[in-house]
């Protein structure tokens with residue numbers, strides 16, 4: 399089969415491989431000193447006080463929701479345009495996800511709709527998702543939530559390298575209590591699988607650290623040096639030293655990675671200028687800096703008289719991989735069975751009808767980009 403240009407892929411160089419190899423030759427390959435070193439460097443990079451590395455962003459979101467699970471509220475609000483694990487984290491913490499509609503321009507949760515949603519008194523928290531690396535309007539979201547004492551966990555799976563309009567990096571928790579990142583291979587940097595949680599709260603940090611490792615905390619007990627305490631049952635959501643060695647090495651390239659994605663996006667924007675029936679995501683806040691995790695086309699399939707399936711299949715035949723981000727979560731069987739629907743989520747439904755993600759990753763060549771856009775234009779005109 400001929401090579402397909404994927405919609406995303408990791409970039410790992412010989413320096414990354416060398417750093418991982420060094421750890422694999424050591425005595426401690428799991429929870430050694432490298433995890434902590436990575437956490438410190440990550441916190442430093444995004445401007446948070448603390449960082450906790452975990453096995454995935456999904457694990458990080460789960461633990462973050464558990465921080466608040468003893469509070470008496472019933473619901474946590476999130477976006478319908480996200481990966482299932484955002485909603486699943488809420489569900490696994492014993493609360494109910496409520497989906498709030500998005501803005502059509504940037505596919506992020508709409509602050510105006512959030513204000514209406516929060517009229518429901520049983521909401522304890524909000525998880526805004528920085529879709530494709532476009533930061534949500536966090537200033538407004540924070541103002542809305544502050545008045546009601548509602549916590550904020552940012553799902554920043556897509557947004558390592560993104561900045562708010564004030565210049566602070568996503569992860570600094572300037573507008574939130576907790577931020578969670580993914581380091582899955584397609585994300586801004588990778589540790590294979592992996593996640594990172596950031597916070598500025600010492601008590602949240604301490605609790606997350608214990609929850610990551612069975613709820614166990616080491617005690618200094620000279621009478622019983624083997625002793626540890628466990629106040630509540632936690633999980634095994636740890637990450638390894640050799641993954642974190644990869645993470646440290648990848649983090650040194652974050653600026654280069656982001657710059658390359660910006661160049662790729664700029665070229666796509668130029669090539670697609672004035673293309674009928676194709677729109678792009680537009681940030682509601684002009685001054686933000688985006689990670690460009692995804693490059694999403696919003697295609698008016700009704701006007702071009704073609705289905706999304708046909709377009710994606712035709713591109714595949716021409717060696718171009720595409721994907722849809724995301725099937726709105728309320729449409730997934732589990733949530734549908736619980737009674738969720740798209741009734742109040744018109745923008746999310748419209749976005750889902752139109753969205754197709756095209757390739758964006760560090761090694762994507764200019765020629766490939768030209769080919770991708772040429773083929774898309776050819777297909778939609780035919």
Ligand SMILES: Cc1ncc(COP(=O)(O)O)c(C=O)c1O
Nearest residue numbers: 454455456481483555580581582
């Ligand atoms: C928005 C969003 N949240 C959470 C996740 C889960 O990340 P992970 O695969 O690291 O668990 C993803 C994964 O793609 C995602 O896109």
